[in-house]
Every structure is written in structure tokens, then in C-alpha cells.
Amino acid sequence: xxxxxxxxxxxxxxxxxxxxxxxxxxxxxxxxxxxxxxxxxxxxxxxxxxxxxxxxxxxxxxxxxxxxxxxxxxxxxxxxxxxxxxxxxxxxxxxxxxxxxxxxxxxxxxxxxxxxxxxxxxxxxxxxxxxxxxxxxxxxxxxxxxxxxxxxxxxxxxxxxxxxxxxxxxxxxxxxxxxxxxxxxxxxxxxxxxxxxxxxxxxxxxxxxxxxxxxxxxxxxxxxxxxxxxxxxxxxxxxxxxxxxxxxxxxxxxxxxxxxxxxxxxxxxxxxxxxxxxxxxxxxxxxxxxxxxxxxxxxxxxxxxxxxxxxxxxxxxxxxxxxxxxxxxxxxxxxxxxxxxxxxxx
DNA sequence: TCAACTAACACGTTTGAACGGC
DNA sequence: AGCCGTTCAAACGTGTTAGTTG
Numbered sequence: 001x002x003x004x005x006x007x008x009x010x011x012x013x014x015x016x017x018x019x020x021x022x023x024x025x026x027x028x029x030x031x032x033x034x035x036x037x038x039x040x041x042x043x044x045x046x047x048x049x050x051x052x053x054x055x056x057x058x059x060x061x062x063x064x065x066x067x068x069x070x071x072x073x074x075x076x077x078x079x080x081x082x083x084x085x086x087x088x089x090x091x092x093x094x095x096x097x098x099x100x101x102x103x104x105x106x107x108x109x110x111x112x113x114x115x116x117x118x119x120x121x122x123x124x125x126x127x128x129x130x131x132x133x134x135x136x137x138x139x140x141x142x143x144x145x146x147x148x149x150x151x152x153x154x155x156x157x158x159x160x161x162x163x164x165x166x167x168x169x170x171x172x173x174x175x176x177x178x179x180x181x182x183x184x185x186x187x188x189x190x191x192x193x194x195x196x197x198x199x200x201x202x203x204x205x206x207x208x209x210x211x212x213x214x215x216x217x218x219x220x221x222x223x224x225x226x227x228x229x230x231x232x233x234x235x236x237x238x239x240x241x242x243x244x245x246x247x248x249x250x251x252x253x254x255x256x257x258x259x260x261x262x263x264x265x266x267x268x269x270x271x272x273x274x275x276x277x278x279x280x281x282x283x284x285x286x287x288x289x290x291x292x293x294x295x296x297x298x299x300x301x302x303x304x305x306x307x308x309x310x311x312x313x314x315x316x317x318x319x320x321x322x323x324x325x326x327x328x329x330x331x332x333x334x335x336x337x338x339x340x341x342x343x344x345x346x
Numbered sequence: 347t348c349a350a351c352t353a354a355c356a357c358g359t360t361t362g363a364a365c366g367g368c
Numbered sequence: 369a370g371c372c373g374t375t376c377a378a379a380c381g382t383g384t385t386a387g388t389t390g
Contacts, residue, residue, distance in 0.1 A: 023366065041382090041383085042351090043351095043353095044352070045354085046379085047382090048381070048382095050382090081349075081350090082349090083349095128351085141350075141351080142350080149367090178350095179350095179351050180348065180350080180351075180376090180383090180384090180385090181384095182385075187383070187384095190365080190382085191382090191383075194381090194382070194384090195358075195359060195360095195381095195382090196357095196359060196360090196380085196381045196382040197358085197381085197382050197383060221374080
């Protein structure tokens with residue numbers, strides 16, 4: 001990994017704020033899912049993500065302690081339904097569940113430790129159980145989200161509210177939370193890439209499947225079905241993640257955004273309350289916003305709104321203004337509403 | 347009637363304890 | 369005694385699907 005600004009601009013999957021740089025691992029895998037429209041299963045007892053979040057860091061101070069955490073925030077303020085092999089807007093989003101944060105189990109650790117190897121958030125689990133007691137990330141099904149990664153210079157998770165933090169996110173990690181897979185193309189991708197799903201691969205001697213021959217063969221048909229029979233325009237209908245060609249466009253735009261914004265030395269204090277209002281004026285513009293984007297849903301992708309927000313999200317300008325209104329979070333009271341430490345796996 | 351959700355299922359993978367050899 | 373490698377069983381995680389719920 002290089003640290004030059006040139007590379008920063010040319011590499012779509014890594015971002016640099018101040019001196020800290022973050023790179024998304026398995027970005028190609030993420031992109032392959034993103035192209036189809038990533039779906040993440042959420043269950044009552046918690047389900048891991050696949051692809052899972054894995055990042056690498058550079059530019060940290062080798063001997064300073066850092067806490068690394070991730071939360072998952074809405075990508076827009078609508079809910080979706082899967083209809084006729086495509087996602088459609090089904091109305092306004094549900095009130096957001098409690099915002100929880102997953103703290104990397106190595107936290108706190110010195111910068112040299114974080115930079116030594118990639119950080120995996122494999123064990124982070126998603127749930128739709130709003131009463132969950134295990135600290136899993138609570139999401140609504142049929143809503144779109146994306147993970148946000150926070151790097152906080154702090155000696156312990158209990159003091160992160162006093163430390164400077166920097167936040168990163170990646171456009172290809174946007175996903176739709178579902179309780180059952182809707183898009184068969186996603187199912188095929190998961191089975192192809194996820195080792196735990198090998199028992200469901202074609203040709204397997206799955207007695208359970210054999211007993212349910214009709215449905216299984218139907219499933220096999222879906223898997224064998226040529227992609228052309230399932231995609232067509234439907235794939236990109238209302239998709240904020242802009243499948244297929246849109247992804248490349250997003251990346252391209254991202255590069256433009258990185259040229260436009262100077263993140264050097266940008267640090268702020270701690271995030272907002274349970275609301276998902278952007279608390280970093282420069283963060284969300286980093287999300288790709290296609291210049292020709294006229295789809296409000298797409299625009300919303302860049303400005304995770306708060307359900308109570310009266311602002312009319314939909315333009316980058318508004319979200320920036322909104323972000324500025326929020327400003328740095330230096331008030332510890334804000335933290336009391338923001339359960340950043342509710343979840344870790346240590 | 348329909349869409350969304352839940353729980354059970356059987357399989358593969360992962361994990362870690364137990365064991366033996368050096 | 370300590371280390372290392374192997375084996376094996378239990379735990380875990382997976383997608384599918386019938387049944388349930390609203």
C-alpha cells in the first residue's frame with residue numbers, strides 16, 4: 001500500500017482522511033455482489049454478513065492507541081419490496097431501531113498492530129430483533145444500509161468519546177437487509193463464494209434436498225438459469241447502488257469527489273446521537289453521487305437521514321449543509337444516546 | 347390472497363480439546 | 369516439561385422451505 005495522494009485518488013476502494021487511510025478488503029467480491037444488489041440475511045438470533053466487512057489501515061501513529069468500530073446506517077429513508085424480480089420502493093422507512101456499534105475485538109490496540117494486518121469484522125451479526133440482548137446490530141428488513149467504519153484514537157473503548165475519530169464508508173458495501181433471499185442471483189453468488197453454503201451447491205448429495213425434489217429442482221433451475229433471463233432492466237430499476245454499469249460510474253464519481261474534497265487533517269469529535277444524521281460534513285460526499293443522478297433514492301444513499309429529520313434529502317448540497325449543521329460532536333451528552341459500546345466480541 | 351417472517355432441517359466448515367511423538 | 373502436529377467430535381454457520389403471521 002502506498003500512501004501517496006496520487007494513489008488515493010486513483011484507488012476507488014481506499015480512502016484517506018487526514019493521515020489515516022482505509023482500504024476495503026475483498027472489494028472485488030463486494031463489487032460482484034453490489035452489481036447484482038447485495039442482500040444480507042437478518043434473523044432473530046443474528047446472522048453474519050457475507051461478504052463480511054474486512055478492512056486494512058495505514059497512516060496510523062504506530063505507538064498511539066486506537067479503537068476501531070463499525071456501525072450500520074440507513075442508506076435512504078424508504079423501505080423496499082421485491083416485486084417481479086426487482087426492488088421497488090414500498091413506502092417510507094420504518095422508525096430506525098437502536099443504533100448499535102460493533103467494536104473490533106482487538107480494540108484498543110496500537111497503530112502498528114492495526115496496520116500489521118487486515119481487520120476482519122467476521123463475527124459481527126445482524127438481527128431484526130429489536131429486543132435483542134446479544135448486542136447484535138439491529139436492522140429492519142427490506143431496508144437498505146451500509147457499514148461505517150470508525151477509527152478513534154483512544155486508550156480504551158470507554159474513552160473514545162474524548163478521542164478524535166475518523167469515519168470511512170464504501171459505496172459497494174450498500175446492502176438490503178432481508179429475512180429471506182429475494183434475488184436468486186444473490187443466492188447463487190453466496191453459494192459460490194461462501195464455504196458454509198457448500199452443502200447447497202449443485203450436485204451435492206443433500207438428503208434433505210432430495211426429499212424436497214420439486215422445490216430443489218426448481219432452485220437448481222434458478223441457479224442454472226442464464227443470467228439474461230433474470231436481469232435486463234429490472235436490475236437497475238430503482239437501485240441506489242446502481243448495479244452493472246452504474247457501479248463503475250459510482251467509482252468514477254468517487255474519484256471526482258476525492259479530488260474535490262480535501263480530507264487532510266480533518267478530525268472531529270465523536271459521532272451523533274442515535275439518529276443517523278451525518279456528523280461529518282465531509283464524509284458523505286465521499287459516497288459516489290452520479291452527476292446525472294435524478295433518482296431521489298440514489299441521492300439518499302449519500303445522506304443517511306434521520307427519521308425525524310425534516311430536511312428534504314435528495315441532493316448532495318443539502319446533505320452537506322446538514323452535515324455542517326451537525327458539526328463536531330464534542331458534547332458527551334450526545335454519546336449517552338449513542339450506544340457505541342454496546343457490542344463487541346471480546 | 348399475498349408478502350414477509352420464523353423455525354427446523356441437514357450438511358460443510360471451524361474450533362478446540364485430547365493425544366502421541368519428538 | 370515443553371513444543372509441535374494430527375485426529376476427532378462438538379459447535380457453529382449456511383440456504384432452503386413448509387408453515388405461520390399480519
